[in-house]
Structure formats: C-alpha cells, structure tokens
Amino acid sequence: MFDVNKIRADFPILERKIGGAPLVYLDSAATSQKPKRVLDAIADFYTKHNANIHRGVHTLSAEATTMVDEAREKVAKFINAKTDEVIFVRNATEGLNLVAYAWARQSLKKNDVVVISLLEHHSNMVPWQIICEEVGAHLHVIEVDDEGRLLLTGTGTTQLTGGKLVVTTGSLESLLDERVKLVAVTAVSNVLGTITPTEEIKKLIKKKSPSAKLLVDGAQMVPHMKTDVTKLGADFMAFSGHKMLGPTGSGVLWGKREILESMKPFLYGGDMIGEVRLTGTTWSGLPNKFEAGTPDIAGIIGLGTAIDYLTSLGMDNIREHEKELIGYALGKMEKFEKKGLVEVFGPRNADERGGVLTFNVKGVHAHDAAQVLDKYGIAVRSGQHCGAPIVERFKTLAMARASFYVYTTKGEIDFLIEKIKEVPKVFSL
Amino acid sequence: MDYKEEIIDHYKHPRNFGDLEEPKISVRENNSSCGDMVEVCGRLTRDGRIHVLRWRGVGCAISTAAASMLSEKVVGMNREDLTGFGEKGVVELLGGEINSGRMRCATLAYRAIIKLFEQ
Ligand SMILES: Cc1ncc(COP(=O)(O)O)c(C=O)c1O
Numbered sequence: 172m173f174d175v176n177k178i179r180a181d182f183p184i185l186e187r188k189i190g191g192a193p194l195v196y197l198d199s200a201a202t203s204q205k206p207k208r209v210l211d212a213i214a215d216f217y218t219k220h221n222a223n224i225h226r227g228v229h230t231l232s233a234e235a236t237t238m239v240d241e242a243r244e245k246v247a248k249f250i251n252a253k254t255d256e257v258i259f260v261r262n263a264t265e266g267l268n269l270v271a272y273a274w275a276r277q278s279l280k281k282n283d284v285v286v287i288s289l290l291e292h293h294s295n296m297v298p299w300q301i302i303c304e305e306v307g308a309h310l311h312v313i314e315v316d317d318e319g320r321l322l323l324t325g326t327g328t329t330q331l332t333g334g335k336l337v338v339t340t341g342s343l344e345s346l347l348d349e350r351v352k353l354v355a356v357t358a359v360s361n362v363l364g365t366i367t368p369t370e371e372i373k374k375l376i377k378k379k380s381p382s383a384k385l386l387v388d389g390a391q392m393v394p395h396m397k398t399d400v401t402k403l404g405a406d407f408m409a410f411s412g413h414k415m416l417g418p419t420g421s422g423v424l425w426g427k428r429e430i431l432e433s434m435k436p437f438l439y440g441g442d443m444i445g446e447v448r449l450t451g452t453t454w455s456g457l458p459n460k461f462e463a464g465t466p467d468i469a470g471i472i473g474l475g476t477a478i479d480y481l482t483s484l485g486m487d488n489i490r491e492h493e494k495e496l497i498g499y500a501l502g503k504m505e506k507f508e509k510k511g512l513v514e515v516f517g518p519r520n521a522d523e524r525g526g527v528l529t530f531n532v533k534g535v536h537a538h539d540a541a542q543v544l545d546k547y548g549i550a551v552r553s554g555q556h557c558g559a560p561i562v563e564r565f566k567t568l569a570m571a572r573a574s575f576y577v578y579t580t581k582g583e584i585d586f587l588i589e590k591i592k593e594v595p596k597v598f599s600l
Numbered sequence: 601m602d603y604k605e606e607i608i609d610h611y612k613h614p615r616n617f618g619d620l621e622e623p624k625i626s627v628r629e630n631n632s633s634c635g636d637m638v639e640v641c642g643r644l645t646r647d648g649r650i651h652v653l654r655w656r657g658v659g660c661a662i663s664t665a666a667a668s669m670l671s672e673k674v675v676g677m678n679r680e681d682l683t684g685f686g687e688k689g690v691v692e693l694l695g696g697e698i699n700s701g702r703m704r705c706a707t708l709a710y711r712a713i714i715k716l717f718e719q
Contacts, residue, residue: 536636537660538662538705539603542662542702545601553634554635555634568635568658569660
C-alpha cells in the first residue's frame with residue numbers, strides 16, 4: 172500500500188518550519204526533496220569510498236568505479252535500456268544540449284526541419300533555435316489547444332517572423348514531411364502538467380517523416396511514471412536526477428546504441444579516449460565516449476539510491492497517487508474558478524495530466540500570490556517556469572504552480588486551497 | 601515578507617503612471633523570468649537632472665510599487681545621485697525587506713531609469 176505518512180518520515184526536510192509554520196513543499200517539479208537514504212548514500216561515499224573512477228588500481232578507486240557502474244545498471248533497468256546507452260550528464264539541459272551539439276549540429280543540413288512544441292522547457296527550445304540558425308534549418312512548433320494539449324491533427328499553418336528565425340506553427344500532422352529530421356518534444360509539460368501522447372506522435376512521425384529522430388524530454392515523466400524506452404519509440408531521452416529524489420548534478424541522456432555509436436563526442440578530455448598520440452586520438456566506446464572528465468560521482472551514486480527508493484514504492488503506485496492528487500486539486504480549484512476567484516490552466520482530465528496544478532489568483536500577479544502563500548509555509552513556483560511562449564499563449568504574464576510528488580498529501584492540498592482564499596485579501600481585492 | 605501598506609497603496613494607485621509628449625527619452629526593460637515589463641520616459645534638465653518622469657508597465661505588486669515610488673523619488677537626481685542611491689536605496693524605499701527571489705522585481709524600474717541617462 173502507498174502510505175504517504177510513512178513516506179514522509181523518510182524526508183528529513185519535511186520537518187522544517189518556515190517562519191513557524193510547517194513546510195508545505197509544492198515545488199517538486201522544480202526539484203524534489205531527498206529521502207534520508209539518498210543523503211546517507213552520498214555521505215557514505217565521501218566517508219568511506221571516495222576516489223576517482225577509472226583511474227587507479229587501488230581499492231578505493233575500484234570501489235568507486237563499481238559503485239558508478241552499479242548506478243548505471245540501475246538507471247538502465249529503471250527505463251528498460253541497455254547499460255551502455257545510459258550517459259551520465261549534469262542534468263536534462265546538458266543531455267538535450269549533447270544531442271544538439273553532438274548529433275544535430277553534425278547531421279542537420281540547410282532546409283532540414285526540426286519540430287518542437289509550444290510546451291517545451293527553454294532547455295528543449297533554445298538549443299534548437301541556435302542549431303537551426305547555425306545550419307540554416309527550419310524550426311516548426313506544434314501548437315496546443317485551450318487546455319494545453321498538443322494539436323496532433325488539423326490543417327493550416329502560421330508563419331511567425333520578427334526574429335532571426337522564420338518559424339512555422341500548426342498541428343504536428345501539418346508540420347511533418349520528409350524534410351523533418353528531428354522531433355523534440357516533452358513527455359510531460361512542466362508548466363501545465365500536460366502528458367503528451369508520445370506513442371501517437373511516434374506513429375505520425377513514422378508515417379510522414381520516416382527519417383526523423385524522436386527526442387523526448389523526460390524531465391517530468393521519468394520521476395513520476397513508469398518509463399520504458401523500448402515502448403516510447405524514442406531515439407533519445409534526457410532527464411534530471413534532482414527531480415526524482417536524487418542529488419543535483421546527476422542527469423541522464425539515453426540514446427539508441429547505433430545512433431550514439433555513429434556520433435562524435437561532445438566534450439573531449441580524460442576518460443573518453445581510446446588511444447592518445449600527439450598526432451591523433453581515438454575515442455573509447457559507449458558510454459565513456461560521452462563522459463569526459465571526472466563526473467559527479469557522489470551524485471550518480473545518490474541517483475542510483477533514489478532509483479532503489481522509487482522502485483520500492485512502485486512507479487505505477489506513484490502515478491496513481493499523483494493522479495488522485497491532481498484530480499482532487501482540480502475539483503477544488505474548479506469550484507473557485509466558477510466563483511471567479513482563480514483561473515486554472517492546463518488539461519482538466521487527470522488522465523492527461525501529471526501532478527502539476529497551474530493557476531492564477533484573479534487580479535494578482537503570480538509572484539505576489541506565491542509570496543503570500545510563503546507566509547503560510549507553502550512553497551509554490553511562480554513566473555514563466557522556463558516556458559515563456561506557453562505562458563504567453565494563455566495571455567498572462569506569469570503563472571503560479573503547485574507540483575506534487577510521493578510525499579504530497581491531500582491535507583496539504585486542502586491547506587493550499589484554504590490559503591489561496593487569503594491571497595486577494597492582502598491586496599484588498 | 602509582509603506586504604507593507606505603502607506598497608499596496610502604490611500598487612493600487614500608481615503615481616506618475618502614463619506617457620509624455622515629445623520631446624522625451626524612453627527605455628523599456630523586461631524581466632525575463634516573470635514577464636514583467638516597464639517602460640519609463642522622461643525629460644532631463646540642461647544640467648542632466650531628471651525633470652519629469654512617467655512610466656507604464658505590467659507586473660507584480662513589488663515591481664509596480666517600486667516603479668511608482670521611484671518615479672517620485674528620482675525627480676531632481678542626476679546620474680551620480682541615482683547610482684549612489686543604488687539598488688540598496690530601492691530596497692530601503694520598499695521597506696527594507698525584499699528577499700533574493702524578488703530582487704529582480706524590485707529593481708526592474710530602477711534598471712530602466714538608469715538607462716535613461718544612456719540614451
Ligand atoms: C520539462 C523539463 N525539461 C527540462 C528541464 C531542465 O531540467 P534541468 O534544469 O535539471 O536541466 C526541466 C526543469 O525544470 C523541465 O521541467
């Protein structure tokens with residue numbers, strides 16, 4: 172059984188008080204809290220095993236190397252990938268940039284097309300703007316409907332000008348053709364919680380753009396629902412350890428072996444080389460080819476422990492828990508919405524939505540709402556959430572966002588709802 | 601942080617809100633993380649002091665109140681006075697209690713006004 176109270180006891184930070192009030196942490200989409208087990212694993216590494224990896228024959232180095240190898244196996248099993256397809260990076264951003272620099276920059280040519288969506292985090296948007304500019308490729312952007320769901324079918328496209336790029340927007344179907352070489356989409360929106368239909372996306376790509384690769388931004392999926400890269404149909408997927416109970420500094424890029432093997436390295440240096448001569452160097456095999464320099468060893472080990480913890484809870488149980496929470500929260504917020512107190516953004520059906528509640532209190536800027544909530548110990552995010560274009564799509568400057576995870580309770584959602592009522596009073600609205 | 605009454609007052613009744621006829625100098629400044637925008641315009645005296653200042657914009661209570669308060673405070677200041685006043689002065693003007701997450705809101709108008717002197 173999924174026992175939230177028991178889970179909460181594993182997270183020391185949840186005992187914190189904020190100005191005297193108990194912490195109500197509703198910002199897990201930005202970064203998750205860490206269970207004691209993960210904190211202990213990091214301390215244990217530095218206390219008992221600290222050494223560099225792949226660099227020595229001594230015992231400590233061998234231990235550290237084994238620990239990183241084990242963490243890689245855990246990640247691979249967690250997403251059903253092959254072990255050497257798991258590349259450790261700092262975070263999802265670095266994984267996405269790795270694909271942009273080491274794959275796209277080499278493979279894309281003038282007049283090729285990259286398709287992204289309006290839901291993308293800046294980290295899966297800006298690299299593609301830059302690469303398209305550099306190689307003279309075109310950027311196409313999938314639009315969303317009024318609930319923030321991707322438009323898959325439908326005709327009619329729009330051209331946007333005014334910047335360095337001419338961008339075409341429309342439904343996925345209307346944007347796909349044989350010029351498309353990459354589709355880069357998020358699996359779950361960090362702004363609206365939208366779960367995108369990756370399987371249907373893959374089918375459409377196969378039909379209309381058979382030579383296109385699919386890159387999935389898994390930053391908000393992998394922590395919250397069972398992920399199987401063999402079913403996802405993707406060629407690459409990036410995610411961050413710190414959003415899934417692991418430490419900051421640990422992230423993963425997964426890629427299909429054949430593609431990773433065909434690519435040139437991203438960074439050059441130690442640990443990624445085969446043979447070095449003054450007159451030339453060869454690269455080592457996967458995954459080391461993409462892991463130049465000393466990695467965040469403790470971070471990787473911590474991520475491995477976080478995965479053990481998530482697995483012990485069960486990813487399907489976690490999704491069920493969050494689905495129940497978002498359904499519950501949406502129900503409550505929609506009542507407020509009818510009274511004209513708030514505006515809610517994103518899908519209204521919990522089946523299509525992760526544990527992300529996005530809203531504005533009418534007449535109050537999201538920063539001000541977040542600041543008032545902070546007085547009660549409630550941590551919510553406010554602003555543009557690294558997704559300026561999607562926020563603008565809903566004709567607002569900024570949005571407030573409460574995001575849930577394994578330790579979130581219905582009681583906390585009740586408390587949030589109760590305190591949202593206080594927000595307009597502060598501004599005597 | 602609590603919202604002081606003065607902040608709420610300036611937020612709800614912003615001072616010097618609006619535009620100026622030509623001749624004027626104007627500057628637009630954005631906060632990329634929260635979408636806030638302020639546009640200030642003004643005229644300088646011959647010896648380089650702010651003679652009149654108006655502003656328009658969209659933003660949170662902090663950025664709006666800061667723009668409103670500054671629009672009164674900076675009249676008569678020259679560039680040196682304004683840099684001397686500094687972001688520290690803005691925080692004090694707002695009651696001295698701005699956490700690091702709100703600094704960009706608090707200083708948005710200030711950054712725009714400084715740029716008036718670069719025009
Ligand atoms: C959907 C999505 N993609 C990418 C990122 C970038 O993650 P990181 O900052 O860990 O690189 C985030 C983080 O907010 C995200 O939510």
